[in-house]
Amino acid sequence: MTAGIDLGHPQAQAIQSDQDVVRVRQLIRTVAVAARLSLVDQTKLVTAASELARNTLIYGGGGEAEVTTVDNGLRRGVRIVFADDGPGIVDLGLALTDGYTTGGGLGLGLSGARRLVDEFDIVTGAGQGTRITVTKWSR
Template sequence: MTSGLDLDSPRVQQIDSDEDVVRVRQLVRTVAVAAKLSLVDQTKLVTAASELARNTLVYGGGGRVEVSTAERDRRRGIRIAFIDDGPGIADLDLALTDGYTTGGGLGLGLSGARRLVDEFDIETAVGQGTRVTVTKWSR
């Protein structure tokens, strides 16, 4: 039993404020627990989601997150897409480099999130926004 949470229905959360970043963390944790990810995998996924939600807000000017479950080879996973209509990323290779930052932080947002998940995909175009999709699979 998954405590009444329908894992087959995708969930969408707007990201327009710091409070929304907290809501994204809570949503991802709730879905990860219901999908029976291990505590370690829950923590990794929530941490990656927090970084990516913050990037959506700060660099993308806000947007939305779509949280859904996925299945492959009898394994359940959590797939999360962060979508914004912001300025896009001009140099993706540079943005994915450890230590690179345009915001004065540690520069571990994208590259750190990529290391915390099992699958990481990014689509971006200058002037058209960015979509980052991550997946964490149960063990």
């Protein structure tokens, strides 16, 4: 009974274009419905995925999203990993601040996405690419 074991095979979606961001949203929606997340939780997760996928495309220069259904013994959840080999984030603290943006957006992508999920983990550094793992658990 290890915490958060993977169930089923992870599904991957490349993020190379605008249209791929739409595909990521649709894939996450399907997986979230299958994992029986509540409607509000589905919406939060898909919105977070949309923000992060766009970041991967715009700032990371494209990458991949990988989604898995997980189970921690009590609750089911959906875990998504966004990975790119882009320039990485130099000042993580600043990037996670509300309203901070380098891409001309509203600056809510990263900080907003973090508020929409239950677990948020980011591994990045200058020139090292970015790898963000988010998890949403069923209530």
